[in-house]
Amino acid sequence: WKPFAPSGFGGVVTGGAIVFFTYIGFDSVSTAAEESRNPQRDLPIGIIASLIVCTLLYVGVSIVLLGMMKYTTFVSGDAAAAPVAYALQVLGASRWTRSVIIVGALTGMISSLLVFQYGQARIWYAMSRDGLFPKMFCAVHKTFKTPHISTWIAGFVVGIPAGIFAISDAADLSNIGTLFAFVLVSLGVIILRRTQPDRPRVFRVPFVPWFPLISILLCGGLMTGLTVITWVRFIVWLAIGLFIYLVYSRHRSEFAKGGGR
Numbered sequence: 001w002k003p004f005a006p007s008g009f010g011g012v013v014t015g016g017a018i019v020f021f022t023y024i025g026f027d028s029v030s031t032a033a034e035e036s037r038n039p040q041r042d043l044p045i046g047i048i049a050s051l052i053v054c055t056l057l058y059v060g061v062s063i064v065l066l067g068m069m070k071y072t073t074f075v076s077g078d079a080a081a082a083p084v085a086y087a088l089q090v091l092g093a094s095r096w097t098r099s100v101i102i103v104g105a106l107t108g109m110i111s112s113l114l115v116f117q118y119g120q121a122r123i124w125y126a127m128s129r130d131g132l133f134p135k136m137f138c139a140v141h142k143t144f145k146t147p148h149i150s151t152w153i154a155g156f157v158v159g160i161p162a163g164i165f166a167i168s169d170a171a172d173l174s175n176i177g178t179l180f181a182f183v184l185v186s187l188g189v190i191i192l193r194r195t196q197p198d199r200p201r202v203f204r205v206p207f208v209p210w211f212p213l214i215s216i217l218l219c220g221g222l223m224t225g226l227t228v229i230t231w232v233r234f235i236v237w238l239a240i241g242l243f244i245y246l247v248y249s250r251h252r253s254e255f256a257k258g259g260g261r
Contacts, residue, residue: 006071010225017179017225021171022058024178025112026051028119031126040202116158121150131252132245172230173237179219180234186212186219 005012029046033039061084065074068087073079079086082105085098125147128137141148162170190209192199205211250256 013221013225015225017175017222018172019058020175020179020222023051023054024174025115025119026054027182028115031119031122044203117151117154120154120158121147124150124154127249129254131254132249169230169233172226173233176223176226176230176234177237179223180238182219183216183223186215 007014026047029050030043033043036042065083065087069079069090074083082102084105085101088098088101124133124137126138127133128135128150137150137153138147139149140146189205189212193205193208
């Protein structure tokens with residue numbers, strides 16, 4: 001574990017911005033609000049509990065691996081591709097044990113893909129219902145009562161680019177987009193707490209505006225750790241989204257027509 005931070009604080013920020021991809025998904029619980037029996041109580045518990053469990057597991061595994069081997073071991077080669085399996089191999093673990101770890105890792109990837117697919121389809125469903133997207137995105141299957149068209153489109157839109165472009169580039173773009181979304185959410189908490197202080201809230205973010213401000217600073221700090229090309233791609237993607245909103249979505253939004261209420 002020595003040196004503790006060989007690349008300094010800048011290395012910690014850069015590493016955090018990249019590793020952040022593994023935590024993406026805990027917020028997808030909120031997309032299931034309309035399918036929950038008691039969302040006001042269950043969603044905060046699900047989001048906070050999943051984030052705590054994932055953090056403890058990731059930190060625990062990292063501490064053990066870096067305690068076993070020098071950090072430079074995991075820069076390239078088999079150690080970078082499958083660090084846990086490689087560490088077990090060095091320790092003399094059986095092939096069966098290493099196979100179990102690899103199968104577990106693949107299973108975890110599949111579950112992550114399902115979460116992305118589940119959450120994205122329902123985000124598009126909500127946007128379509130509001131008028132921001134074409135109505136086909138909010139079509140519900142007659143038997144399964146799920147947004148099946150959004151699910152299929154999300155699968156193709158995500159799967160095809162993932163098979164063409166480098167996964168690392170896609171992960172960086174996903175990271176910066178999610179971090180920016182968290183910045184906006186934190187800012188929204190501050191604004192809503194001031195503009196609608198009497199609105200009924202089963203769960204209330206404590207210490208407003210300090211917690212949201214800390215969130216904005218931390219997310220913004222992680223964004224600075226990403227590469228310049230990632231920022232360029234993000235700005236281009238954001239510009240495309242704003243263009244679609246201004247040209248198509250803005251005048252069709254039911255929320256905007258109702259005065260934002």
